[in-house]
Amino acid sequence: MLQHRRGPLVDIGSGDGRIVIAAAKEGFPAVGYELNPWLVWYSRYRAWREGVHGSARFYISDLWKVTFAQYSNVVIFGVPQMMSQLEKKLELELEDDARVIACRFPFPHWTPDHTTGEGIDTVWAYDMSTFRGREKRYKQLSHVYGLEGCHLETA
Ligand SMILES: C[S@@+](CC[C@H](N)C(=O)[O-])C[C@H]1O[C@@H](n2cnc3c(N)ncnc32)[C@H](O)[C@@H]1O
Structure with missing residues (x-):
């Protein structure tokens, strides 16, 4: 899903670091944020053992306390309950060139551009x-039809 893309990558809730390490091996400068310190220490050790500690970095951090604005490639394998709030956070923070990959649990309101598996x-x-293109078209249409204030998906 990220083939032929470049730029910094983040795995939100990086677990044992496998996504970040695989991404670093593919040439991405990759970062993982993970709440569990043991998993972060283990991920750092794995990155060092696999020779990618220069381009795979891991932080002990709560995903709600960091910004993802600087990442153009975002990976998330979270839990269903967090997806709605995370969708709003990413909408506010990410640049137009960002691609977000959701594993196992989709975002509740966004329409995917690609699906696999x-x-x-x-x-x-x-x-x-x-997403921004659809949002812009919706704003134009809602102005015409007087739908201001309605949620994009509801309208
Ligand atoms: C399903 S695992 C995914 C691990 C990894 N991304 C992968 O695909 O193999 C989700 C991870 O998110 C972490 N997590 C849950 N809530 C978090 C939060 N608020 N901030 C950072 N990490 C969190 C969990 O500790 C867990 O390691």
Whole structure:
């Protein structure tokens, strides 16, 4: 889902670091934020052992306390309850060139640009440029039809 893309990558809730390490091996400057310190220490050790400690960095951090504005590639494998709030956070923070990859649990309101896999292995890709284009068209139409204030998906 991130083939042929460049730029910094973040895995939100990086667990044992496997996504960040794989991304670093593909040439991305990659960062993981993870609440569990043991997993962060283990991830750093893995990155060092696999020779990518220069381009794979891990921080002990709560995802709600950091900004993802600087990342153009965002990966998330979270839990369903967080997806709605995370969607709003990413809408506010990400640049138009960002692509977001959601594993297992999709975002509730965004429409994916690409989907792959099936069942619990389904992965969705969302391009912020598409989302912003739809948002802009909606704003223009809502002005014409007097729908200001309605949620994009509801309207
Ligand atoms: C399903 S695992 C995904 C791990 C990894 N991204 C992967 O795909 O293998 C979700 C991870 O998110 C972490 N997590 C949950 N809430 C978090 C939060 N508020 N801030 C940072 N990490 C969090 C958990 O500790 C867990 O390691």
